[in-house]
Structure formats: C-alpha cells, structure tokens
Amino acid sequence: MVEQSDRAPLLDWEEIPPPDPNQAAQPPPEPQREDDTAATDKRTPMSGTGWSGAVTAVPTAVTYSPTRNITAVVVSRDKPPGCGFARQQPPGSTLPFPGVTARGQWEEKDQIVAVFVVTFDTRSGNMVEWCLPHDVNLDGVEFKSMASGSHRITSDFIYFRKGKYFGLACFANMPVESELERGARMKSVGILSPSYTLLYRYMHFLENQVRHQLHCPGQYSPLEAFYEDKKAVLPPTGNGLVSLCPTWTVSAINRCMHPEMKITHPAGCMSQFIQFFGEQIMVLWKFVLLRKRLLIFSPPPIGVVCYRVYCCCCLANASIPGIGGSVPELRPFFYINIADISTLETEFSYVACTTEKIFEDKKELYDVYIDNQNVKTHRSHLQPLLRLNAADKEKYRKLSEQRQMLLYSQEVDENCTANEEDLFILFFMELNNRIFQTLCEVAGSSDPTITADHMRAMGLDPQGDRSFLEDLLEVYGIDVTLLIDNLCCS
Incomplete structure (x- = not known):
C-alpha cells in the first residue's frame, strides 16, 4: 500500500522563474541606426505620452519599494548629458537584463511574517485553526481573511492590513455531506508580510492550499515547509521592516512573470x-490627490475591489521634490470590517474597501463613498468635485486615445515593450507633476498669482476646478493667490 502524501501539487511556490544566468554572457546588441530609431519612435506611442501631448517622456522604470509600499515612476526627459538624476554605471559593469535597472536584479529577501488557516465553525464562527509561528498575534485576521457574505460565493482572495503588516488570503467554500458543518466547509489560507507589493507571487500557492485544506483538513506540512523557506528575519527593533529589501521594477516583473499571473498582481489591473x-x-483622481478618506463598497467577491484600492493610490503619484512631505500619507487599507472602526477613527487619509453595508451610515469615518460606479460624498464643500467639467473630459479623452494607440502598437509590433500599466501610471504622474511644478514656480516668482492661463496650462478648468485648486493649495501648503475672472482669494 502506497502512503498518500499531503504534499500539495504547488508546494513549489516560487512562481517567478529566476533570471537565466547565461543571459548575462550574451554579446550586447548592435548599435541601432538612426533610421531604425526614427522608425521605432513612430510606432511606439509611449514617446510623447502623458496627459499633455507636448511633453515627451517615457517610463524608464516603475519601481516597487517593499519597505515603504510606494509605487513611483522614474521619468526620463529629453535633457543634455549630465542633467537629471541618471547614475553612471561603473566601467565594465553589466546587467543580466538590458534596459532593467540594477535594483531589479537584486535577489528578493524572504519576508513572510506568518502563515495561517482560518475556518468557519458553525458554533464559534470564524476562527484561526492553525498558524506559524504559534505565538504570532492574529487577532481579527479570522474576519479579515474571510469577508462578510463569503458564504454566498465559492472562492475569493482578499488583501488586508493587520497592524504594520499586510496580508493576502485565499478563500474557498465547498459543499459537504456533513450535518455538523451544515452542508458547507469554508476555509481561508493566508500570509502576512511587511509589504503588499510582492504578495501576489504566492497567490496560486494559497489557492491550491485552501483547496487542499478543504479536501484534507489538518494536513499542514506544505504550509510548514513554505513558512520555513520564506519566513522573514525582522530587525530586533520590531518596526516591521525587512532590512535590505529589494526594489523590483515593472519591466523586470513583466519579463519574468508568466502571462496567466499578470492579472493576479495588483499592478496588472x-x-x-x-x-x-x-x-x-x-x-477619484481629485479626491485621492486631496488625501481624502475613500471607502469602496461591494458585495463579495472582494478580491477585484482590493485591486481598485491599489489603483486609486496610484493616481496620486508625483515625483516633484518636496511635494507631499507635509500631507498625510495615502494609506491603502484594502479590505476592512467593523473591527477596524476604532482604527479608521484616527486616520486622516486612506483608501479601503468593504462588504459591510453598515459603513455607509458611519459618515464620520469617510469623506467619499463609492458604491459600484456611484461616487458620492456627504461633505458639502466636496460635492462640486463630483461634477465632471470640460477639462476632465478632455483629459480622459487623451488617456483613452493613448491607450488605443498603445493597443494598436502592440498588435502590429510583437516586440513592443510598453504596457498599459506604465501608460496609466505615467499619465497621472505627468498630470500631477505638471500641476505641482506650475504651482511651485508661481509660488517662487515675484508675482505669486495663479491666473486662468495657469489653470489651463495645468490641464484644469478655470471655473470648474476652482474649488479643487483651492483645496489643493490648502492641503499642500502652497502659498499663492488664486486670481480668476477678477475674483481673488488666498
């Protein structure tokens, strides 16, 4: 008789193949001729993208910092040699992937803080069934990893926040012929990490493990092996940050990621x-830039809504030095429930999602409530921002136009390396940079007055965006005078 193993098929959880060591030894490509360069520029729409067609910029790297959970785009503009922030490589240095920054070559540090199994008990409700390490504080995780209303669906995934850590859990619901379990067995398998940007790498493993737990309850050896292999070594200060964390670039992730995995990455949506x-x-862009508290409601499944939380945060990216240092950090909370109410009461700025309709009545906890595509606010001074003006529609038209150009370029050129995520992130970063750059220049001039021409140059409507700009100046502490149509206010 052959003993049945409880090893899951996806115990080999490393989902991103390592770089090919032989690739570094390949000879460099031949220098590109000028006519080839011109042809490439014509067919690649990323040259000249951004909210304004007059700005020539291409994304050289979109970096993910696990230590600070910030997404940033490094933009390369047409500048003479010696300008900008480019750092010269030491003579003779080579990178395994041409065009990928050195930070993308760092080996990822293991940073899994905990692994756990949550189950629904018909008598006790949601409860942590098993975890490693055994002394880790998982209070509340049993509700974060199994969203309210999940009994109506068969599977889901959930991003959430637990104190200084972020979590990803995969949920599954299986019918069983058991009177004790009332005909259904529901479990979630999840992990905690100091960063949310690389949790997607283990989603397939977690999906497989939750199915394994449904069919073979109590067999934890694959999870034990996973934790021993990936557990984080946190600094003794206990601040929850892994030292020497790598910074991955989108180009490196896209190069190594299997096609079926891209949708599981928050940046892939x-x-x-x-x-x-x-x-x-x-x-949404205006509310996020103003650092408001945004709450997204949706019935289960909640996984795709967690992605919308991430995408909202990406709308506020800016790379102007000194901007945003005095404003509240935009914090992605992902999925929340009623157990998070006390935490939300102290937050000045966040983006979160929930399946619990009761939050709609707790207006003191949020500024903006989003139900499906319905965006609303109970704050009277924010209600003018709900109305789209001509400048908003023009910006969206440019965004859609650039997306269509990119899709066409990808269709006719199989070697096109640009992707939609780079385009969208760059579009809003260019938009934000143009606004803050203009405001900073005006504030430092001899006549710190914003006119209608300045508004149009920033891509704003002189009348429709007046209240938005007033709030923006106040939030970011920029000292200028707003002068439009002979109406003056500071």
Missing part, C-alpha cells in the same frame, strides 16, 4: 480599473 469607472476616474 489598471486597465480594468479605468474601464470600470470610465470618466469617473478623474473624480
């Missing part, structure tokens, strides 16, 4: 996010 909200994306 920006196009769906834009399509879902349509022109309303410009309304």
Whole structure:
C-alpha cells in the first residue's frame, strides 16, 4: 500500500522563474541606426505620452519599494548629458537584463511574517485553526481573511492590513455531506508580510492550499515547509521592516512573470480599473490627490475591489521634490470590517474597501463613498468635485486615445515593450507633476498669482476646478493667490 502524501501539487511556490544566468554572457546588441530609431519612435506611442501631448517622456522604470509600499515612476526627459538624476554605471559593469535597472536584479529577501488557516465553525464562527509561528498575534485576521457574505460565493482572495503588516488570503467554500458543518466547509489560507507589493507571487500557492485544506483538513506540512523557506528575519527593533529589501521594477516583473499571473498582481489591473469607472476616474483622481478618506463598497467577491484600492493610490503619484512631505500619507487599507472602526477613527487619509453595508451610515469615518460606479460624498464643500467639467473630459479623452494607440502598437509590433500599466501610471504622474511644478514656480516668482492661463496650462478648468485648486493649495501648503475672472482669494 502506497502512503498518500499531503504534499500539495504547488508546494513549489516560487512562481517567478529566476533570471537565466547565461543571459548575462550574451554579446550586447548592435548599435541601432538612426533610421531604425526614427522608425521605432513612430510606432511606439509611449514617446510623447502623458496627459499633455507636448511633453515627451517615457517610463524608464516603475519601481516597487517593499519597505515603504510606494509605487513611483522614474521619468526620463529629453535633457543634455549630465542633467537629471541618471547614475553612471561603473566601467565594465553589466546587467543580466538590458534596459532593467540594477535594483531589479537584486535577489528578493524572504519576508513572510506568518502563515495561517482560518475556518468557519458553525458554533464559534470564524476562527484561526492553525498558524506559524504559534505565538504570532492574529487577532481579527479570522474576519479579515474571510469577508462578510463569503458564504454566498465559492472562492475569493482578499488583501488586508493587520497592524504594520499586510496580508493576502485565499478563500474557498465547498459543499459537504456533513450535518455538523451544515452542508458547507469554508476555509481561508493566508500570509502576512511587511509589504503588499510582492504578495501576489504566492497567490496560486494559497489557492491550491485552501483547496487542499478543504479536501484534507489538518494536513499542514506544505504550509510548514513554505513558512520555513520564506519566513522573514525582522530587525530586533520590531518596526516591521525587512532590512535590505529589494526594489523590483515593472519591466523586470513583466519579463519574468508568466502571462496567466499578470492579472493576479495588483499592478496588472489598471486597465480594468479605468474601464470600470470610465470618466469617473478623474473624480477619484481629485479626491485621492486631496488625501481624502475613500471607502469602496461591494458585495463579495472582494478580491477585484482590493485591486481598485491599489489603483486609486496610484493616481496620486508625483515625483516633484518636496511635494507631499507635509500631507498625510495615502494609506491603502484594502479590505476592512467593523473591527477596524476604532482604527479608521484616527486616520486622516486612506483608501479601503468593504462588504459591510453598515459603513455607509458611519459618515464620520469617510469623506467619499463609492458604491459600484456611484461616487458620492456627504461633505458639502466636496460635492462640486463630483461634477465632471470640460477639462476632465478632455483629459480622459487623451488617456483613452493613448491607450488605443498603445493597443494598436502592440498588435502590429510583437516586440513592443510598453504596457498599459506604465501608460496609466505615467499619465497621472505627468498630470500631477505638471500641476505641482506650475504651482511651485508661481509660488517662487515675484508675482505669486495663479491666473486662468495657469489653470489651463495645468490641464484644469478655470471655473470648474476652482474649488479643487483651492483645496489643493490648502492641503499642500502652497502659498499663492488664486486670481480668476477678477475674483481673488488666498
């Protein structure tokens, strides 16, 4: 008799193949001729993208910092040699992947803080069934990893926040012929990490393990092996940050990621996010830039809504030095429930999602409430921002136009390396940079007055965006005078 192993088929959880060591030894490509360069520029729409067609910029790297959970785009502009922030490589240095920054070559540090199994007990409700390490504080995780209303669906995934850590859990619901379990067995298998940006790497493993737990309850050896292999070594200060964390670039991730995995990465859903909200994306952009508290409601499944939380945060990216240092950090909370109420009461700025309708009545906890595509606010001074103006529609038209150009370029050129995520992130970063750059220049001039021409140059409507700009100046502490149509206010 052959003993049945409880090893799951996806125990080999490393989902991103390592770089080919032989690739570094390949000879460098031949220098590109000028006529080839011109042809490439014509067919690659990323040259000259951004909210303004007059700005020539291409994304050289979109970096993910696990230590600070910040997404940033490094933009390369046409500048003479010696300008900008480019760092010269030491003579003779080579990178395994041409065009990928050195930070993308760092080996990822293991940073799994905990692994756990949550089950639904018909008598006790949600409860942590098993975890490693055994002394880790998982209070509340049993509700974060199994969203309210999940009994109506068969599977889901959930991003959430637990104190200083972030979590990802995969949920599954299986019918069983058991009177004790009332005909259904529900479990979630999840992990905690100091960063959310690399949790997606283990989603397939967690999905497989939750199915394994449904069919073979109590067999934890694959999870034990996973934790021993991936557990984080945290500094003794206990601040929850892993020292020497790598910074991955989008180009490196895309190069190594299997096609079927891209949708499981939060950064791989920006196009769906834009399509879902349509022109309303410009309304969300303003609220996010003003660091408001945004709460997204949706019935289960909640996984795709967690992605919308991430995408909202990406709308506020800016790379102007000194901007944002005095404003509240935009914190992605992902999935929340009623157990998070006390935490939300102290937050000045956040983006979160929930399946619990009761939050709609707790207006003191949020500024903006989003139900499906319906964006609303109970704050009277914010209600003018809900109305789309001509400048908003023009910006969305440019965004849609650039997306269509990119899709066409990808269709006719199989070697096109640009992608929608780079385009969308760059678009809003260019938009934000143009606004803050103009405001900083005016504030430092001899006549610190914003006119209608300045508003148009920033891509704003002189009348429709007046209240938005007033709030922006106050939030970021920029000292200028707003002068439009002979109406003056500081």
